[in-house]
Amino acid sequence: MELIKPEVKQRIQELRQLLQQASYAYYVLDSPIMEDAVYDQLYRELQNLETQYPELVTPDSPTQRVGEKPATQFTSVRHNIPLYSLENAFNIDELQAWDQRWRRQVPPQTAAEYVCELKIDGNALALTYENGVLTRGATRGDGVVGEDITQNVRTIRSIPLRLNLAGLKNFERVEVRGEAFLPLDVFKQINEERQKAGESLFANPRNAAAGTLRQLDSRIVAQRRLDFFAYTLQIPGMDDASIASSQWEALALLQKMGFRVNPNQRLCASLAEVAEYYQHWDTERLNLPYMTDGVVVKINSFKLQEQLGFTQKFPRWAIALKYAAEEAPTRVENIAVNV
Numbered sequence: 428m429e430l431i432k433p434e435v436k437q438r439i440q441e442l443r444q445l446l447q448q449a450s451y452a453y454y455v456l457d458s459p460i461m462e463d464a465v466y467d468q469l470y471r472e473l474q475n476l477e478t479q480y481p482e483l484v485t486p487d488s489p490t491q492r493v494g495e496k497p498a499t500q501f502t503s504v505r506h507n508i509p510l511y512s513l514e515n516a517f518n519i520d521e522l523q524a525w526d527q528r529w530r531r532q533v534p535p536q537t538a539a540e541y542v543c544e545l546k547i548d549g550n551a552l553a554l555t556y557e558n559g560v561l562t563r564g565a566t567r568g569d570g571v572v573g574e575d576i577t578q579n580v581r582t583i584r585s586i587p588l589r590l591n592l593a594g595l596k597n598f599e600r601v602e603v604r605g606e607a608f609l610p611l612d613v614f615k616q617i618n619e620e621r622q623k624a625g626e627s628l629f630a631n632p633r634n635a636a637a638g639t640l641r642q643l644d645s646r647i648v649a650q651r652r653l654d655f656f657a658y659t660l661q662i663p664g665m666d667d668a669s670i671a672s673s674q675w676e677a678l679a680l681l682q683k684m685g686f687r688v689n690p691n692q693r694l695c696a697s698l699a700e701v702a703e704y705y706q707h708w709d710t711e712r713l714n715l716p717y718m719t720d721g722v723v724v725k726i727n728s729f730k731l732q733e734q735l736g737f738t739q740k741f742p743r744w745a746i747a748l749k750y751a752a753e754e755a756p757t758r759v760e761n762i763a764v765n766v
């Protein structure tokens with residue numbers, strides 16, 4: 428192989444850096460720093476250089492988000508850390524009952540803060556990063572075994588192909604969980620296209636996202652603009668308390684590493700504040716550009732989470748405080764009617 432001129436390598440690195448920063452600003456921070464036309468021009472220049480020097484292509488290059496050939500099937504994969512589901516509460520009384528339940532496991536008067544996160548109505552994804560590079564994206568499946576949909580996950584622009592691990596040690600292997608979802612306007616557009624093509628409509632954005640994630644051709648997935656909010660950071664073999672001291676800190680770390688984290692989280696000092704957050708978003712959520720179906724209430728301290736642990740199925744330290752279901756279908760039906 429003839430020696431590659433250093434300025435070519437230099438230019439390729441420069442283009443990757445520029446394109447990655449522009450993509451991060453646009454898809455994660457929602458604040459573009461570059462005109463689309465400029466982005467496209469730089470992207471084409473990088474593509475041309477990588478075509479000319481294929482040995483310089485790296486998996487985290489912005490040109491590597493969309494796979495060329497469709498997969499024939501998805502392989503099953505065992506999660507490095509099982510994904511549990513959340514116990515449900517349907518009103519404030521049931522939230523209080525949960526609070527009394529976990530409090531029976533710890534000394535009386537144990538102080539606790541709560542983190543409230545909007546419960547995004549999408550599909551849980553398990554992301555694996557090795558030395559900062561995304562190596563696997565899998566569906567939740569049954570919590571122990573999911574499907575390897577890495578090539579589809581790579582097309583989700585708000586999921587970083589490489590993490591920003593500046594200043595972080597022991598982060599060689601990182602597991603991130605979050606929710607992949609379809610923004611409502613994309614859901615509506617997809618159903619309009621399906622209506623025109625005489626295909627069946629997706630009943631709701633969650634089904635549309637699930638259907639999209641299971642597409643064998645990642646080029647179709649790339650056109651559908653799935654999005655992602657991260658909410659859990661874990662390191663196999665390390666207890667959570669040595670990664671961060673709390674959920675609140677973990678959310679800040681996820682943002683620092685390059686993930687999109689839902690901006691409406693709230694740190695609550697009491698159940699009264701949790702109830703206030705729950706009531707506030709019962710109506711406010713209808714103005715959001717994505718579907719939610721409740722609030723996830725988590726004990727903030729990782730030390731207290733560890734003391735409480737898990738039942739067979741659920742973490743004792745979290746609960747999904749759901750909204751009454753009749754809201755969502757009405758709204759989604761409205762969208763269907765407009766189609």
Ligand SMILES: NC(=O)c1cc2c(=O)c3cc(F)ccc3oc2nc1N
Pocket residue numbers: 510511512513544545546547548549551606658659723741742745
């Ligand atoms: N849909 C969601 O927006 C959402 C979902 C979960 C979980 O399913 C979940 C499951 C666990 F076992 C533990 C924590 C969790 O935190 C979560 N946090 C969220 N924000």
